[in-house]
Amino acid sequence: MILYDLVNARKTHFSPNSWRVRMALAHKGLAYEVRDVLFGDIPSINAGGDKLTIPTIAHNGRLVTDSWDIVRYLDETFPQTPRLIAPGADGQVLKFFQYWVQTTIHGGIARMILRDLYDRLDPADQPYFRASREKMYKQTLEALQAGREERVDAFRKSLQPMRLSLGHGPFVCGEQPGYADYLAFGGFQWARISSPFQLLAEDDVVHAWFERCLDLFDGAGRREAPAA
Ligand SMILES: N[C@@H](CCC(=O)N[C@@H](CS)C(=O)NCC(=O)O)C(=O)O
Incomplete structure (x- = not known):
């Protein structure tokens, strides 16, 4: 699993929407690698396709963007981990x-x-x-x-x-x-x-x-x- 995340000049990760996903991944005990990006790099994450937003994850050859959709994807893909978003x-x-x-x-x-x-x-x-x-x-x-x-x-x-x-x-x-x-x-x-x-x-x-x-x-x- 790869998490694309924004960095500033000091290479610290400041995106509020990414921090939700980082905490969700930690809550679930899931391992991931971080790919640091600048705002200017975002279009290259999905070259030729729609411009995505940060956070975006890449998993099993698939890109999932939007923090809410990412956490729902994690709940569905890893049902043995604690669920974060209840259905209904x-x-x-x-x-x-x-x-x-x-x-x-x-x-x-x-x-x-x-x-x-x-x-x-x-x-x-x-x-x-x-x-x-x-x-x-x-x-x-x-x-x-x-x-x-x-x-x-x-x-x-x-x-x-x-x-x-x-x-x-x-x-x-x-x-x-x-x-x-x-x-x-x-x-x-x-x-x-x-x-x-x-x-x-x-x-x-x-x-x-x-x-x-x-x-x-x-x-x-x-x-x-x-x-x-
Ligand atoms: N609804 C989205 C919002 C994501 C979002 O707006 N991310 C910002 C960074 S925190 C972004 O990618 N901005 C791209 C831009 O401004 O070009 C989510 O929760 O993931």
């Missing part, structure tokens, strides 16, 4: 949580870190990243990140559903971590690797949860160096 309504509720992560966590974090992330990219990726993200957010990276010290409290408040959930156990999924934890973890790991900005207060239960997630699987997340 439970899986749909997890998908709803993924949408919440995408809008509230990723959306909020992007407005705190994208200029810092840009500074740490390989110079070959910087023009593409700036142009594509400024088009997406309809403002410069500098304007997007400006005033974050005044905005971070509102972001922290927006995490209240996680705080309520963590009142029931050490993980969003309860006593043991599950895919909801990995979905949320990906966003905070993206920030940790891409920016020195302190997103979470030290006394926040979400901060304690993130530290617990960094320790999972022999510290797989913690081994990736944080932004300097």
